[in-house]
Amino acid sequence: MASRKKVIITCAVTGAIHTPSMSEYLPVTPEEITESAVAAAEAGAAILHLHARDPETGRPTQDPKVFERFLPNIKQATNAAINLTTGGSPHMSVEERMRPAVLFKPEIASLNMGSMNFGLFPMLERHTSFKHAWEREHLEKSFDLVFKNTFSDIEKIMTACGANGTRFECECYDISHLYNLRNFVDRGIIEGPLFVQSVFGILGGIGGHPEDVLHMRRTADRLFGDGYRWSVLGAGSNQMRIAAQAASMGGNIRVGLEDSLWIGPGALAQSNADQVSKARELLAGLSIDVATPDEAREMLGLKG
Ligand SMILES: C[C@H](N)CC(=O)CC(=O)O
Numbered sequence: 001m002a003s004r005k006k007v008i009i010t011c012a013v014t015g016a017i018h019t020p021s022m023s024e025y026l027p028v029t030p031e032e033i034t035e036s037a038v039a040a041a042e043a044g045a046a047i048l049h050l051h052a053r054d055p056e057t058g059r060p061t062q063d064p065k066v067f068e069r070f071l072p073n074i075k076q077a078t079n080a081a082i083n084l085t086t087g088g089s090p091h092m093s094v095e096e097r098m099r100p101a102v103l104f105k106p107e108i109a110s111l112n113m114g115s116m117n118f119g120l121f122p123m124l125e126r127h128t129s130f131k132h133a134w135e136r137e138h139l140e141k142s143f144d145l146v147f148k149n150t151f152s153d154i155e156k157i158m159t160a161c162g163a164n165g166t167r168f169e170c171e172c173y174d175i176s177h178l179y180n181l182r183n184f185v186d187r188g189i190i191e192g193p194l195f196v197q198s199v200f201g202i203l204g205g206i207g208g209h210p211e212d213v214l215h216m217r218r219t220a221d222r223l224f225g226d227g228y229r230w231s232v233l234g235a236g237s238n239q240m241r242i243a244a245q246a247a248s249m250g251g252n253i254r255v256g257l258e259d260s261l262w263i264g265p266g267a268l269a270q271s272n273a274d275q276v277s278k279a280r281e282l283l284a285g286l287s288i289d290v291a292t293p294d295e296a297r298e299m300l301g302l303k304g
């Protein structure tokens with residue numbers, strides 16, 4: 001893996017997994033998403049990973065009209081690199097999921113590197129009362145939920161977004177996803193430097209044990225050599241522990257309320273910026289510097 005001096009912090013601001021009744025701090029409206037994203041960038045996030053939600057119900061939406069209500073404001077207020085989701089919600093079709101990234105031509109788009117069971121139902125143990133009916137449904141339906149990302153789905157997104165100079169945050173939820181990515185490299189459909197985002201602790205993918213992190217890293221080193229930049233995200237209570245482990249191994253990190261609602265055991269994070277600040281403290285403890293947005297662009301070969 002290429003030598004690197006600094007760590008890129010990505011902040012995933014709202015996502016499509018958590019629902020408003022789970023935390024009053026989850027940004028929902030375009031105004032809340034803007035404010036939270038800008039504060040996260042000011043706290044040190046070089047990349048902002050963005051989803052949209054219905055302003056009334058908080059339900060995930062890929063409607064470009066809703067993205068238009070926060071994207072220009074965020075771009076105006078910060079130099080952070082914008083990463084638009086193509087995962088949307090696992091309940092959506094690929095066509096629906098990829099629309100905003102194709103339309104808005106961001107510097108980065110997330111790209112999920114394989115199909116998988118997507119178990120959200122364990123959150124029903126902790127979250128029992130919901131303002132909106134769709135929230136419980138969203139969790140209960142996940143007993144039968146397959147997050148569909150076939151080879152042709154992935155190629156469709158790679159080709160459509162790649163044509164706009166958009167690069168990818170390749171989300172690998174399991175070892176097989178790394179091999180899928182390698183296959184796209186071998187077929188010349190995607191070029192390096194690759195940005196590999198290892199996802200730990202989503203039920204249906206790899207767990208969050210330190211051995212899982214080591215296994216992902218060793219396999220990525222073997223498959224991609226110097227041709228990739230490694231980053232990690234830990235779902236839920238795994239977030240900061242996995243960030244610490246990966247940072248001490250030269251990895252980049254992702255935090256944000258999309259991936260975890262918590263700042264500590266049983267303590268809800270009151271903002272995305274709080275998680276970014278905690279990640280910065282963690283890195284400072286390891287004497288590791290944080291990359292600026294332009295340094296991240298350099299490291300990832302972004303179009304700027
Ligand atoms: C675990 C994360 N929700 C992965 C994610 O961010 C997917 C996407 O937006 O494409």
Ligand SMILES: [Zn+2]
Binds near residue numbers: 049085088258
């Ligand atoms: Zn996402």
